[in-house]
Amino acid sequence: MRTKNRxxxxxxxxxxxxxxxxxxxxxxxxxxxxxxxxxxxxxxxMPVDQTGENVIFVMGGxxxxxxxxxSYDPNTNAQKFAWMIPLTAVPDFTVGxxxxxxxxxxxxxxxxxxxxxxxxxxxxxxxxxxxxxDGGGTDFPGTTSGEDATGGVDEPDILLQTTVGAFDVVVxxxxxxxxxxxxxxxxxxxxxxxxxxxxxxxxxxxxVIAALKLTNGAGINDIHPITLSYDxxxxxxxxxxxxxxxxxxxxxxxxxLANDRAAPTNYQHVLVNPLKIDWLNxxxxxxxxxxxxxxxxxxxxxxxxxEYAGTSTTVPQFxxxxxxxxxxxxxxxxxxxxxNTLNAQGLAACxxxxxxxxxxPLVFGLLLEFLPPPDGVDPINFYPYLANFAADxxxxxxxxxxxxxxxxxxxxxxxxxxxxxxxxxxPYLTRMYTTISPAExxxxxxxxxNPDLADVDQTRIANNYVLCNGDAVxxxxxxxxxxxxGNFPWPDIPGEVWWEEEVQTIALKGAxxxxxxxxxxxxxxxxxWNLSHGWPRVPGDSDxxxxxxxDLPTGDYTxxxxxxxxxxGGDASSDGPPLAGEPGCMCNSQGGASGLLLLGLLGLLRPRxxx
Numbered sequence: 001m002r003t004k005n006r007x008x009x010x011x012x013x014x015x016x017x018x019x020x021x022x023x024x025x026x027x028x029x030x031x032x033x034x035x036x037x038x039x040x041x042x043x044x045x046m047p048v049d050q051t052g053e054n055v056i057f058v059m060g061g062x063x064x065x066x067x068x069x070x071s072y073d074p075n076t077n078a079q080k081f082a083w084m085i086p087l088t089a090v091p092d093f094t095v096g097x098x099x100x101x102x103x104x105x106x107x108x109x110x111x112x113x114x115x116x117x118x119x120x121x122x123x124x125x126x127x128x129x130x131x132x133x134d135g136g137g138t139d140f141p142g143t144t145s146g147e148d149a150t151g152g153v154d155e156p157d158i159l160l161q162t163t164v165g166a167f168d169v170v171v172x173x174x175x176x177x178x179x180x181x182x183x184x185x186x187x188x189x190x191x192x193x194x195x196x197x198x199x200x201x202x203x204x205x206x207x208v209i210a211a212l213k214l215t216n217g218a219g220i221n222d223i224h225p226i227t228l229s230y231d232x233x234x235x236x237x238x239x240x241x242x243x244x245x246x247x248x249x250x251x252x253x254x255x256x257l258a259n260d261r262a263a264p265t266n267y268q269h270v271l272v273n274p275l276k277i278d279w280l281n282x283x284x285x286x287x288x289x290x291x292x293x294x295x296x297x298x299x300x301x302x303x304x305x306x307e308y309a310g311t312s313t314t315v316p317q318f319x320x321x322x323x324x325x326x327x328x329x330x331x332x333x334x335x336x337x338x339x340n341t342l343n344a345q346g347l348a349a350c351x352x353x354x355x356x357x358x359x360x361p362l363v364f365g366l367l368l369e370f371l372p373p374p375d376g377v378d379p380i381n382f383y384p385y386l387a388n389f390a391a392d393x394x395x396x397x398x399x400x401x402x403x404x405x406x407x408x409x410x411x412x413x414x415x416x417x418x419x420x421x422x423x424x425x426x427p428y429l430t431r432m433y434t435t436i437s438p439a440e441x442x443x444x445x446x447x448x449x450n451p452d453l454a455d456v457d458q459t460r461i462a463n464n465y466v467l468c469n470g471d472a473v474x475x476x477x478x479x480x481x482x483x484x485x486g487n488f489p490w491p492d493i494p495g496e497v498w499w500e501e502e503v504q505t506i507a508l509k510g511a512x513x514x515x516x517x518x519x520x521x522x523x524x525x526x527x528x529w530n531l532s533h534g535w536p537r538v539p540g541d542s543d544x545x546x547x548x549x550x551d552l553p554t555g556d557y558t559x560x561x562x563x564x565x566x567x568x569g570g571d572a573s574s575d576g577p578p579l580a581g582e583p584g585c586m587c588n589s590q591g592g593a594s595g596l597l598l599l600g601l602l603g604l605l606r607p608r609x610x611x
Contacts (some may be wrong), residue, residue: 052251053242054101057235058422059258059449065229065422067096081223082190084241085210086202087171089230095165095411096225098361099320100419104255107315108308108431112283113461121468156180159208165411166222166365168215173208180209189213194244201240221365224411227418236446243441249291252434254304254447257426261309261453263506264432265446268303268515270294271502273522274476278490279462291435292499298515299503301440304432309456312429319359320423321416322346327409330401335393336386338371338401347412353380362411370397370404431458452510473535480526483533493529498522 058065070083156174163169170187172180177200185191189211199209212226237254256262263269272293278285294303308314324345333341342348347363350356358364364379373382374392382389398404432447463475464487472487484491501519504512530536 052253054105054253054255055237056101056104056255056257057262057447058426059235059256059262059447060260060426063229063231064235065227066235067100067225067227069096069098069101069225070223081214082184083212084195084199085212086199086207086238086241087210087228087230088207090159090171090208091210091228091230093160093162093164093169094227094229094418095415096227097320097415097419098225099416100422101225103316103318103320104429104431105253108255108429108458110283110307111459112277112279113459114279114282114464115461116464116466118466119468154179156183160210163215164212164226165224165407166214166218167212167226169210169212171208171210175203177203184211192244195241198241198244217369219365219368221368222362224362224415227415236444238444239436239441240444243438246436246438246441248437249287249435250437251287252304252436254430254432254445256430256432256447256449257312257422258428258430258449259426260428260449260451261306261455262430262432262447263306263450263453264304265448266443267434267445268294268299269504269506269512270296270299270303270305270500271504272305273496273498273501273518274478274480275482275493275496275522275526276499279474279476279482280464280484280488280490287435289499290433294434294436294500296498296500296503296516299500301436302443302445303503304434304445306430306456307433308429308431308458309453310429310458312423312427314458315423315429317420317423321413321420325408325413325416327405327413330405330408333401335371335395335398335401336390338367338404339383339386350384352384356380356384360412366404366407366411370399370401370407372397448508450506450508450510453506453512471533480523481530481535482526483530483535485533491529493525496522496525496529 054069056067058067154174156172156179158170159173160169160171170184172183174180177196180199180203181191181196190213202209214222235256237252239252254262270293272289276285276289276292277283283289290305293299293305295301322345325347326345329341329345330338339348339350342358342363343350347360348356348358350358367383368379372394373379374389374394377389377392386393460477462477464484465473465475466487467473470486472484474482474484476482482491482493498518498521500516501522502512502514503516504514506512
């Protein structure tokens with residue numbers, strides 16, 4: 001039977017931050033959390049509205065390492081930014097790489113594709129089209145000393161006080177919270193009273209408290225990720241403190257670089273029901289599906305899906321580091337040549353006010369700090385034309401380029417080189433995703449490695465076979481067929497109530513242990529739905545409008561309901577619907593964080609939501 005094919009691809013992206021946002025992710029051996037506070041312009045501190053968090057763990061070496069991305073609302077006062085992290089020990093703090101986060105998300109985002117073919121009932125020509133995601137995601141556009149000074153409260157012990165890039169960092173310890181709170185308030189750190197009971201709990205567990213704030217003079221353009229390295233055999237994602245500033249169904253994405261696949265230890269792992277994905281709209285409902293799946297019975301709102309698991313070579317290294325970057329070129333450099341030198345090193349492409357861009361997120365901040373425009377001059381009218389302002393340049397701040405060179409090395413070059421070395425060293429990347437609400441943030445998820453877990457492909461392509469009568473049959477990547485009356489919209493199959501296909505727990509070794517398996521029930525309801533629409537056709541019968549037997553064309557499918565993880569079906573650990581707001585048609589779905597769990601085999605039973 002002759003068919004015509006049309007392929008639509010879309011990348012599903014994830015919405016990260018709208019409004020006041022901050023990423024609070026921190027690692028630790030057993031429990032570590034982060035919280036961000038900022039001044040919202042109202043009496044007293046106002047929690048940051050966090051709509052998403054991204055963290056990268058590096059596991060398997062002599063030390064564990066965590067990279068924390070900090071997103072910040074430009075409409076708030078950067079100098080009022082403060083970030084709290086409970087830690088089990090004092091880590092090494094260094095500057096992280098924002099381009100690493102950007103490329104990590106770009107390279108592992110789930111791709112949802114739809115290949116359309118037609119019964120041979122007319123002479124229309126097939127074509128191939130590509131489209132970008134329209135889910136509003138960020139990966140594919142469209143797809144935060146004495147008794148008198150402390151008011152009579154004893155001072156805490158200061159374990160570390162340093163500056164890391166654009167942040168002042170202090171690590172404090174005490175048996176009570178009051179001395180820590182007083183010290184922070186008296187030293188310019190903002191304080192949210194809602195954090196007190198949670199921080200007291202961390203102190204009772206033996207944690208120390210790290211606090212970060214922007215250094216004097218630093219602004220929003222200077223904000224960068226922070227990297228912490230520490231002695232540990234496992235990693236923890238802090239959520240308990242995060243809940244004071246979180247929104248409902250907040251996106252959490254966890255990336256793990258290691259030798260093997262990572263999984264949650266004390267959270268469940270979920271495989272979503274692929275029939276709930278809107279394949280015709282390239283998984284535009286991705287976040288809804290994930291949210292309902294992780295809220296299912298035995299998952300209890302504390303579970304992850306795995307969006308990708310496989311080679312780390314999927315992460316593009318472009319823009320993370322370049323051998324052309326040379327901080328020494330700026331020492332004793334005439335300031336009117338700074339932008340030309342940045343252009344030559346590929347860190348900028350700034351030639352006039354209509355064609356000026358900075359190819360690293362921290363370049364503009366460094367220029368504003370060490371080569372600021374004269375009063376009243378807009379940066380866009382200054383940097384492309386430095387020679388015209390030679391007499392107005394602040395030579396004291398430029399200081400022969402010495403400090404600019406030092407900060408460029410510490411904030412851009414060294415973090416970028418380290419990021420590339422990580423990608424070259426660790427061959428395996430796991431990307432996990434969940435949505436979680438403040439009421440569910442009662443336990444910090446811990447992650448571990450399991451060498452026996454299967455890969456999870458990021459590409460998921462369904463085949464949509466349009467019949468001559470105008471209906472269609474969509475074959476999912478796992479081989480199951482769905483009859484679609486009118487070829488649109490994606491059907492809401494009566495009785496098909498399961499958002500989750502499986503709920504699992506994952507140990508240090510071996511295959512996942514199944515707590516809930518809805519495959520048989522899903523398959524039964526789907527079969528009844530198809531039969532009610534005359535599909536599959538009875539052998540020998542012909543469609544009145546096409547005269548064909550109705551057999552589907554042979555396609556490159558990746559298995560049936562029993563296929564291995566990563567087949568692109570409903571395996572949360574293998575499927576990777578887009579992240580919040582990341583639907584995709586051959587699209588990337590950006591969404592995720594997923595975690596495997598070793599503990600908590602019983603899970604928390606609770607009613608399903610959004611049924």
